[in-house]
Amino acid sequence: MSSFPIEFVRSSFPGLSRKKDGRGVVFFDGPGGSQVPRVVSDAMGDYLLNQNANTGMAFDTSLETDRLIDEALDSVADFIGCKDPREIVFGQNMTSLNIQLASALSKTWGPGDEVVVTEMDHDGNVRPWILAAEWAGAKIREISIDSRDCTLDLSSIEEVINDSTVMVAVGAASNLSGTINDVKKISSLAHQYGSEVVVDAVHYAPHNLIDVKEIGCDYLLCSSYKFFGPHQGILWGNYQRMSELPVAKLRASSEEMPFRWMTGTQSHEGMAGTMAAIDYIAGISKMISGKEPMNRRSALIEAYQAIEEYENQMSDRLIRGLDRISGLKIWGITDLDRLDSRTPTVSFTHPKKNATQIGLELAERGIFVWSGNFYAIGMTESLGLEPEGVLRVGLLHYNTNEEIDRFLEELRAILS
Numbered sequence: 001m002s003s004f005p006i007e008f009v010r011s012s013f014p015g016l017s018r019k020k021d022g023r024g025v026v027f028f029d030g031p032g033g034s035q036v037p038r039v040v041s042d043a044m045g046d047y048l049l050n051q052n053a054n055t056g057m058a059f060d061t062s063l064e065t066d067r068l069i070d071e072a073l074d075s076v077a078d079f080i081g082c083k084d085p086r087e088i089v090f091g092q093n094m095t096s097l098n099i100q101l102a103s104a105l106s107k108t109w110g111p112g113d114e115v116v117v118t119e120m121d122h123d124g125n126v127r128p129w130i131l132a133a134e135w136a137g138a139k140i141r142e143i144s145i146d147s148r149d150c151t152l153d154l155s156s157i158e159e160v161i162n163d164s165t166v167m168v169a170v171g172a173a174s175n176l177s178g179t180i181n182d183v184k185k186i187s188s189l190a191h192q193y194g195s196e197v198v199v200d201a202v203h204y205a206p207h208n209l210i211d212v213k214e215i216g217c218d219y220l221l222c223s224s225y226k227f228f229g230p231h232q233g234i235l236w237g238n239y240q241r242m243s244e245l246p247v248a249k250l251r252a253s254s255e256e257m258p259f260r261w262m263t264g265t266q267s268h269e270g271m272a273g274t275m276a277a278i279d280y281i282a283g284i285s286k287m288i289s290g291k292e293p294m295n296r297r298s299a300l301i302e303a304y305q306a307i308e309e310y311e312n313q314m315s316d317r318l319i320r321g322l323d324r325i326s327g328l329k330i331w332g333i334t335d336l337d338r339l340d341s342r343t344p345t346v347s348f349t350h351p352k353k354n355a356t357q358i359g360l361e362l363a364e365r366g367i368f369v370w371s372g373n374f375y376a377i378g379m380t381e382s383l384g385l386e387p388e389g390v391l392r393v394g395l396l397h398y399n400t401n402e403e404i405d406r407f408l409e410e411l412r413a414i415l416s
Contacts, residue, residue: 004310005287009398012037012280016398020366026403029368031175031345031394034206034228036277043276044230044269054265065268072271073258078296079278080201080220080236081211087242089261090271091233094202094221095124100261101198101219101235102132104245105167109136114164116195118143119378120152120179121171125200125221126378129169138166147383150177150332151341157186165195172204172215176376176390177332178345180204187216196241202226206396207311207343209304212236224270229277232270235261281307284397307397308340314395314404315344321408325415327351331383331390344395352415355391361414367407369393 010016015035018025027035047068053061055069073085082088091097109115115133117126119142133140141160144153152170161168168190173180187197198219201210206227212220219237224230243257254260282299286292288306293299316336322328328350333342349355355371362369372389373380380386393407 004306004397005284006310006398006400008287009284010400012039013398014038023366026367026399026407028393028395028399028403028407029370030206030396030399031203031226031374031392032370033225034396035398036230036273037228037280039280040229040273040276044273047269047272052268068268068272068275069266072275075275075278075296076234076236079210079300080222080234081209081213081297082236084239086257087236087239089235089237089242089258090266090274091235091262092267093231093233094200094223094235095128095233097233097235098124098198098200098221099128099131100247100263101221101237102128103135104247105196106132106135106138107246109133109138109166111137112164113138113166114141114160114162115139116141116143116160116165116168116190117378118152118170119145119382120150120174120177120181120376121169121200121378122175122202123375123377124202125169125171125198129167129198132167139164141165142378143170145379145382149179149334150174150379150383151179152181157189161190161193161195163193165190165193168195168197169200170197171200171202172210173201173207173343173345174332174376174379175203175345175374176347176379176392178342178347179332180208180341180343183217184215187218191216203343203345208308209300224274224277227277228280230267230270230273232267232274234274310397311344311395312339314399314401315339315342315346317401318344318346318393318395318404318408321404322346322348322411325350325408325412328415331385345392346395347390347392349385349388349390350415354388356388358391358411358414362407362410365410367410 013035051061051064053065073088076088077085115129144156146153183199190197196218199217201222205222222234224232284303285299330348359371370392
């Protein structure tokens with residue numbers, strides 16, 4: 001494989017040129033929302049300025065908007081690995097879509113049913129299911145985490161999933177510890193008991209290629225603002241099941257998929273931006289091989305292989321550097337032989353200063369990170385990290401080794 005095209009990548013993101021006190025800013029805040037390449041803002045602006053219209057009419061801009069929606073659905077289908085674009089639903093964000101999904105599914109459950117969530121997940125994939133269980137009179141059960149490396153407790157998984165389970169909600173990757181869960185294995189186990197599975201792939205999507213057929217889940221959600229696009233939620237679900245569920249909708253709304261799920265007027269400019277973000281990622285493939293890919297999915301496969309390799313190398317450098325700081329505790333996998341089991345999102349605490357203090361001092365030095373619990377409330381409560389939470393360093397494929405070295409130098413100075 002050719003070397004990773006970091007110059008092309010960084011030149012694609014105008015925001016990366018930002019400076020503070022004469023020095024370039026370091027964006028390690030990606031898990032909270034990535035920077036955006038120029039092609040995304042160009043696509044959104046072009047739609048708003050030249051094609052903006054509502055759907056379903058015979059005039060040009062309305063027809064162009066209809067085509068845009070079809071093209072955007074095709075694009076996301078390629079992105080997540082499904083064959084039928086009618087299984088893709090757009091919405092305001094992942095949380096809104098998940099509440100909508102949970103509401104619909106709750107109408108098919110009743111007393112005696114059990115819904116499984118995890119201590120690890122973002123609350124967007126926990127609270128909707130707790131509410132849905134309450135609405136249906138069902139019971140909530142919880143998969144615990146292993147505090148030693150912040151992975152899901154395998155014995156707990158096997159204990160809580162049983163014949164009464166109707167839904168298992170699990171994240172593909174933790175937005176706090178970076179842990180990548182074996183959602184394929186969990187889906188297979190759940191299906192043995194006739195349960196459905198919903199996967200939150202929001203944090204996973206910018207780092208690893210999604211393949212819903214390989215995972216074997218029934219529903220999957222992600223958000224394009226985490227993979228270099230605009231604020232847009234995405235839901236995938238089995239066509240037959242999504243066609244039948246009792247979703248709340250207006251009388252005039254279509255019963256056709258996916259529009260029976262897409263309430264109200266959608267963000268057409270958001271769809272344009274999401275498609276541009278996916279095409280940007282696919283374009284990394286050509287920069288590596290110098291060849292036109294066979295199709296968008298094959299380009300995404302090659303691009304993500306390069307992204308994973310590059311990000312694993314950065315994870316190695318970051319974890320090694322943090323491990324050399326006395327007293328610092330990393331919450332997550334630190335075994336460098338297991339980098340394929342985590343994203344380059346590393347959270348830590350230090351006894352000398354709390355996460356908020358460290359984050360503030362880094363911000364003053366032009367290094368942008370997050371502190372807190374990042375809505376992974378069950379995890380921070382389980383690990384005894386409330387109320388301060390952790391300091392989270394989130395790398396993305398546009399970051400560099402030089403930025404990691406600068407961060408480590410500044411962090412050592414803050415903690416000295």
